[in-house]
Amino acid sequence: MNNIHKIAVVLLAIAAVVAFHFLSFKSSPDVQISNARIGAIRSRIAPMDKMDQRITKKPFGIYITPKTSPVQPEKFTGYHTGTDFETFPEEANADVPFFAICSGKILQKRTATGYGGVLVQSCTINNEPVTIVYGHVSLKSIIKNIGETFNQGEQIGFLGQPPAETSGERKHLHLGIHKGTAVDIKGYVQSQSELSGWLDFQKL
Numbered sequence: 003m004n005n006i007h008k009i010a011v012v013l014l015a016i017a018a019v020v021a022f023h024f025l026s027f028k029s030s031p032d033v034q035i036s037n038a039r040i041g042a043i044r045s046r047i048a049p050m051d052k053m054d055q056r057i058t059k060k061p062f063g064i065y066i067t068p069k070t071s072p073v074q075p076e077k078f079t080g081y082h083t084g085t086d087f088e089t090f091p092e093e094a095n096a097d098v099p100f101f102a103i104c105s106g107k108i109l110q111k112r113t114a115t116g117y118g119g120v121l122v123q124s125c126t127i128n129n130e131p132v133t134i135v136y137g138h139v140s141l142k143s144i145i146k147n148i149g150e151t152f153n154q155g156e157q158i159g160f161l162g163q164p165p166a167e168t169s170g171e172r173k174h175l176h177l178g179i180h181k182g183t184a185v186d187i188k189g190y191v192q193s194q195s196e197l198s199g200w201l202d203f204q205k206l
């Protein structure tokens with residue numbers, strides 16, 4: 003191979019690389035769509051394993067009264083601002099982990115009437131600021147403190163053990179997603195317009 007041939011081979015190689023980049027650039031809208039899909043899936047990451055089998059009693063937005071509630075006995079009336087994830091019978095006395103559905107800092111970690119332990123996390127979902135309420139959780143199982151970050155999918159801790167850690171409620175996770183940066187841990191509201199301040203986890 004003489005020098006002219008070598009130069010021709012090098013030029014062809016450069017042309018191939020340029021063509022590859024050009025074609026890659028041309029396909030970028032598809033790449034963006036697939037990234038958006040991944041983002042959508044990731045924004046709905048599971049707070050518990052076997053998540054879909056656990057949403058059996060109180061989905062987001064259900065209106066309940068002490069008479070009509072799927073949970074008996076019931077003390078609440080109103081529209082449910084979160085999604086409840088139930089535990090299985092074999093988990094009654096087990097440590098049941100739950101996970102961060104998004105990445106963000108801990109805003110509150112405390113006890114509250116109706117919840118027992120509650121943790122509030124600041125996140126961004128679909129480019130909007132939200133605060134996440136994890137209710138009926140075991141505070142002593144949560145090693146991190148206010149101001150520290152949980153990454154999406156990271157285990158936060160374990161569910162609270164009734165009755166002391168759950169304010170007397172059954173063992174389950176209440177997951178609320180409140181729009182905006184203001185913390186609101188209400189589990190029920192009394193009107194549809196108030197309910198519009200929360201997001202439905204199952205529709206993310």
Ligand SMILES: [Zn+2]
Pocket residue numbers: 060082084085086175176177189
């Ligand atoms: Zn709930």
